[in-house]
Amino acid sequence: MRALTANRLSDGEVVFWSQGRWVERFAEAQLFADEAAAAAEAAEGHAKTETKVVVEPYLIDLVESEGLWAPLSYRERIRALGPTNHPFHGKQSEGGAVIEALQHASGAARSKGRVDLIRRK
Amino acid sequence: MPTLIRCENGAFAAAEDPFTRVADDQELPQGDVIISLQRFLNDGERLIGQHRAVGVVLKSSEEVAALSIDLAKVAVVALDFPAFRDGRAYTQARLLRERYGFEGEVRAVGDVLREQVGFMLRCGFDAFEPADGASCEDLAMAARRQRHVYQRAADGRRPAFAEREA
Amino acid sequence: MYRYDDIDREFLADRSAEFRDQVNRRLAGELTEDQFKPLRLMNGLYLQLHAYMLRIAIPYGSMDSRQLRKLAWIARKYDKGYGHFTTRTNLQFHWIKLADTPDILDHLASVDMHAIQTSGNCIRNTTADPYAGATPEEVDDPRVWSEAIRQWSSLHPEFSYLPRKFKIAITAAPKDRTAARVHDIGLAIKRNRKGDLGFEVMVGGGLGATPHVGPTIREFLPAEQLLSYLEAILRVYNRLGRRDNRTKARIKILVASLGAEEFGRQVEAEWAAIGAGSDLPAGEMARIRAAFATKTFETLPERSESFEVAKSADPAFARFVRNNVKAHRAPGYAIVEISLKAIGETPGDASADQMEVIADLGERYGQDDIRVTHEQNIVLPHVKLDDLPAVHAALAKAGLATPNINLISDIIACPGLDYCALANARAIPVAQHIAERFANQDRAELIGELKIKISGCINACGHHHVGHIGILGVDKKGEEFYQLTLGGSGAEDASVGKVLGPALPANRVAEAIDAMVDVYLSQRQTGERFLDTLRRTGPAPFKEAVYADAH
Numbered sequence: 001m002r003a004l005t006a007n008r009l010s011d012g013e014v015v016f017w018s019q020g021r022w023v024e025r026f027a028e029a030q031l032f033a034d035e036a037a038a039a040a041e042a043a044e045g046h047a048k049t050e051t052k053v054v055v056e057p058y059l060i061d062l063v064e065s066e067g068l069w070a071p072l073s074y075r076e077r078i079r080a081l082g083p084t085n086h087p088f089h090g091k092q093s094e095g096g097a098v099i100e101a102l103q104h105a106s107g108a109a110r111s112k113g114r115v116d117l118i119r120r121k
Numbered sequence: 122m123p124t125l126i127r128c129e130n131g132a133f134a135a136a137e138d139p140f141t142r143v144a145d146d147q148e149l150p151q152g153d154v155i156i157s158l159q160r161f162l163n164d165g166e167r168l169i170g171q172h173r174a175v176g177v178v179l180k181s182s183e184e185v186a187a188l189s190i191d192l193a194k195v196a197v198v199a200l201d202f203p204a205f206r207d208g209r210a211y212t213q214a215r216l217l218r219e220r221y222g223f224e225g226e227v228r229a230v231g232d233v234l235r236e237q238v239g240f241m242l243r244c245g246f247d248a249f250e251p252a253d254g255a256s257c258e259d260l261a262m263a264a265r266r267q268r269h270v271y272q273r274a275a276d277g278r279r280p281a282f283a284e285r286e287a
Numbered sequence: 288m289y290r291y292d293d294i295d296r297e298f299l300a301d302r303s304a305e306f307r308d309q310v311n312r313r314l315a316g317e318l319t320e321d322q323f324k325p326l327r328l329m330n331g332l333y334l335q336l337h338a339y340m341l342r343i344a345i346p347y348g349s350m351d352s353r354q355l356r357k358l359a360w361i362a363r364k365y366d367k368g369y370g371h372f373t374t375r376t377n378l379q380f381h382w383i384k385l386a387d388t389p390d391i392l393d394h395l396a397s398v399d400m401h402a403i404q405t406s407g408n409c410i411r412n413t414t415a416d417p418y419a420g421a422t423p424e425e426v427d428d429p430r431v432w433s434e435a436i437r438q439w440s441s442l443h444p445e446f447s448y449l450p451r452k453f454k455i456a457i458t459a460a461p462k463d464r465t466a467a468r469v470h471d472i473g474l475a476i477k478r479n480r481k482g483d484l485g486f487e488v489m490v491g492g493g494l495g496a497t498p499h500v501g502p503t504i505r506e507f508l509p510a511e512q513l514l515s516y517l518e519a520i521l522r523v524y525n526r527l528g529r530r531d532n533r534t535k536a537r538i539k540i541l542v543a544s545l546g547a548e549e550f551g552r553q554v555e556a557e558w559a560a561i562g563a564g565s566d567l568p569a570g571e572m573a574r575i576r577a578a579f580a581t582k583t584f585e586t587l588p589e590r591s592e593s594f595e596v597a598k599s600a601d602p603a604f605a606r607f608v609r610n611n612v613k614a615h616r617a618p619g620y621a622i623v624e625i626s627l628k629a630i631g632e633t634p635g636d637a638s639a640d641q642m643e644v645i646a647d648l649g650e651r652y653g654q655d656d657i658r659v660t661h662e663q664n665i666v667l668p669h670v671k672l673d674d675l676p677a678v679h680a681a682l683a684k685a686g687l688a689t690p691n692i693n694l695i696s697d698i699i700a701c702p703g704l705d706y707c708a709l710a711n712a713r714a715i716p717v718a719q720h721i722a723e724r725f726a727n728q729d730r731a732e733l734i735g736e737l738k739i740k741i742s743g744c745i746n747a748c749g750h751h752h753v754g755h756i757g758i759l760g761v762d763k764k765g766e767e768f769y770q771l772t773l774g775g776s777g778a779e780d781a782s783v784g785k786v787l788g789p790a791l792p793a794n795r796v797a798e799a800i801d802a803m804v805d806v807y808l809s810q811r812q813t814g815e816r817f818l819d820t821l822r823r824t825g826p827a828p829f830k831e832a833v834y835a836d837a838h
Binding site: 206207212234237241253271272281283 | 326
């Protein structure tokens with residue numbers, strides 16, 4: 001599974017592609033199944049033409065964790081959440097089930113050590 | 122063909138380019154030409170004898186010193202920016218003007234963008250082939266941008282410390 | 288301190304107007320991202336993981352209360368109420384919107400600040416001794432020369448598109464607080480036998496993927512010829528530095544490949560050809576010097592009774608004094624270091640409220656002079672001993688009285704993967720973990736000077752190569768791992784640390800540090816710092832302690 005992400009030009013906000021528009025929450029991101037590679041790449045191709053809206057759109061790999069999808073790489077999880085040293089900054093400040101799931105997500109991209117290091121003050 | 126813009130006494134004007142840029146594997150046409158350093162070193166003497174103006178284009182990796190003894194005979198030195206990030210031509214231009222006293226045209230060719238024209242002028246360039254379609258007005262605006270400069274360079278502008286002394 | 292005149296102000300205003308125009312052209316689609324990126328970088332604006340990051344220059348780490356209050360105001364209005372002081376003595380805001388940046392730059396310009404050349408392949412902000420003008424050790428005030436360099440390097444027409452970025456440091460004391468030997472150019476101010484002022488010139492130091500300690504290419508450069516000599520160095524570098532490979536483009540690679548002697552010979556030849564025309568006239572140097580000579584110190588007794596009483600009465604104050612207060616050249620005064628390394632907090636971060644507290648204290652008790660250190664702390668360089676108890680009390684109230692300068696919890700850490708688009712791993716949580724493990728102040732003091740420096744990638748913004756213990760975050764198949772280096776120093780005894788062994792997972796780093804500290808405590812001889820013991824014994828016992836139970 002993949003999702004399409006970028007940073008918004010005007011403010012740098014992390015955004016995700018969802019059915020023809022950019023959304024701020026990973027929870028609302030459109031998920032592209034591996035079989036739908038052509039659709040994912042078409043969306044990426046289109047996004048690259050939106051040069052006045054976003055900067056450097058790219059596809060990210062997702063991994064299934066506790067029944068939900070999360071970005072595979074730790075870097076992308078941090079983009080979808082916010083910095084781990086300020087748990088109330090960035091998207092994570094909203095809280096909610098999907099944010100929680102992202103914070104607890106496990107899979108290829110993380111060791112147990114990392115879980116310990118995520119702080120909640 | 123990129124437009125040629127010349128700057129004379131602070132005024133920018135589009136100019137007819139009498140020179141033809143000739144690649145090393147090309148036949149030499151009639152008239153004024155700009156050729157590579159290698160071709161100039163091999164054949165420059167003869168070409169100058171043919172009563173035409175000869176210019177030389179230097180790659181950013183080439184040394185201005187290689188041209189120093191023949192400079193008086195050269196009409197144009199074109200300095201190439203293979204990418205605007207390659208800043209070697211700024212040094213080449215200053216050396217041409219300040220060390221070797223070159224008084225002919227120093228032309229910026231290659232990836233020449235309006236954003237860098239202010240720096241180019243200060244280093245002694247006086248002709249430009251903009252790669253970004255910039256007009257004379259665009260270049261004039263870029264050149265006027267900073268009312269003050271902090272360093273001496275090839276353009277004779279009074280640096281801040283000289284302004285302060287006044 | 289140097290005050291902008293109309294020329295300096297108009298220079299900033301012009302630059303600010305240009306950037307506003309460029310931002311507008313980008314938002315309107317007239318500039319592509321490829322064209323715009325180098326322009327925004329030249330104005331300190333990066334696109335990071337969560338937002339834009341604006342890096343504001345604090346010239347040679349020196350500012351006044353008015354400027355720090357403005358930074359606090361910007362932090363509240365345009366960021367999330369905090370800022371991050373960096374190892375380059377700059378300040379970064381991490382939550383900036385592109386559309387706001389022209390206004391922010393105008394606000395900065397209103398207090399004579401800017402973000403010019405805080406990124407890009409140009410001459411960056413000069414690092415100077417944060418104790419300048421205050422320490423009894425110094426030969427001359429390095430800020431005088433730093434200001435001359437600031438002006439000379441600002442929008443330098445020849446040196447704005449160098450092969451790579453370029454950093455200069457100036458130290459004027461035997462104790463180097465600038466990491467001069469790991470800068471592209473390190474300058475050490477000296478006097479020769481005749482008493483003339485000059486510089487030892489070191490070139491080609493640097494960190495990153497290939498760390499180098501810079502060799503000296505000139506033992507004594509007459510001070511007034513500094514700018515022409517810098518021009519000669521930069522010109523040789525601009526001509527000959529590699530441009531085919533970004534990772535080999537720093538001047539350290541050129542100096543190493545030519546050899547220091549040959550590089551020095553080329554610089555001398557270029558310098559001879561340049562002549563004195565590039566040096567600042569004596570009148571301008573005198574004008575700059577006068578700006579830094581305005582501090583007048585009251586005639587005070589060496590000893591302050593109220594200070595001594597407070598020390599005996601309050602052990603917390605006494606501890607603060609032991610670790611954070613340093614000798615001043617004027618009797619009755621002291622240098623106060625404010626640690627931005629509160630246990631469990633983000634190294635180098637200060638909230639807007641904290642910035643205002645520091646600004647107030649600097650204005651009221653510190654001759655309105657505030658410094659930033661490359662170790663991500665703040666200095667009030669001129670505080671009366673009589674005022675120290677009040678300063679300490681105010682700092683304590685603001686969470687700024689952590690008494691750990693140069694101790695194990697005074698950790699340098701770059702923003703790492705929590706913010707930075709280049710990072711491979713996080714740095715901040717690792718620093719927090721270690722600091723928490725050594726939160727006991729008695730133990731930290733017992734261990735003494737121990738410099739831990741953490742970088743989240745090989746670009747080494749966290750200076751890990753020159754940490755007594757360095758920690759480098761690496762990515763192993765998508766997981767954060769940390770490689771330890773041992774024996775580095777960024778001070779006058781500069782050295783590059785050596786890799787200890789295989790990288791460790793995040794949760795083993797703090798315990799590895801603990802194990803090495805135990806080795807040090809059991810092996811140290813009288814007066815030895817961690818680094819001294821390590822240099823005497825070699826890494827073997829430390830390595831064994833870290834990896835003994837790993838099998």
